[in-house]
Amino acid sequence: MFNTMVPQSSAEADSQEFTASEESKKPAVVVEDGILKMTGKVVEKKGRETLGSHPESGIPESELNGDYWILEFDAPGEITGNKAGHKETRVVDSGFLASHYDADEERREKAEPWVGKHVTVSIPADKVSWASDPSLPIGPPRVGAGFEIEAAE
Structure with a gap:
């Protein structure tokens, strides 16, 4: 008679591989019951680092040298936000959490302890906006x- 049982360590490894592959299939941006949930890593960047291909001209030095807390999504996602009185939907790979400005102190205090960590940020979907x-x-x-903000599962 043949032994058809898989050794414990192989079964555990298969289970872990399955879990990892299932995790990678979860969308980084979802709306559930009116709550926008975005999953990724919190990073702190200088303004210059956030420009991408945009030129520096016309942007004050205080913004270029200022600190910004950003959630870099696990994968790009579609987000609908308010802009100048109407809704606009875009596919993006990050979300802006806070800045160095005094008006952002409450948001900064929430984001700062999570820098470098994998988190899920939740907010009512109607509270998201575009600059x-x-x-x-x-x-x-x-x-x-x-x-x-909380540690991601």
Whole structure:
């Protein structure tokens, strides 16, 4: 008679591989019951690092040298946000959490302890907006002060 049982260590390895592959299939950006959930890594960058291909001209030095806390998504996702009185949907790879400005102190205090960590940020989907001016960082949606942040599963 043949032994058809898989050794414990192989079964555990297969289970871990399955879990890892399932995790990679989870979308980084989802809306559940009106709550936008974005998963990725919190990073702190100088304004210059957030420019991408945009030129520095016209942007104040205080913004170029300032600190910004950004959630870099695990994968690009589609986000709908408010812009100048209407809704706009874009596919993006990050979300803006906070800046060095005094007005962002509450948001900065939430984001700063999570730098370098894999997290999920949640906020009511109707509280997300797009910048209507050329302020930094250019591109990512603005997440209001009401966001919650927790370690990602």
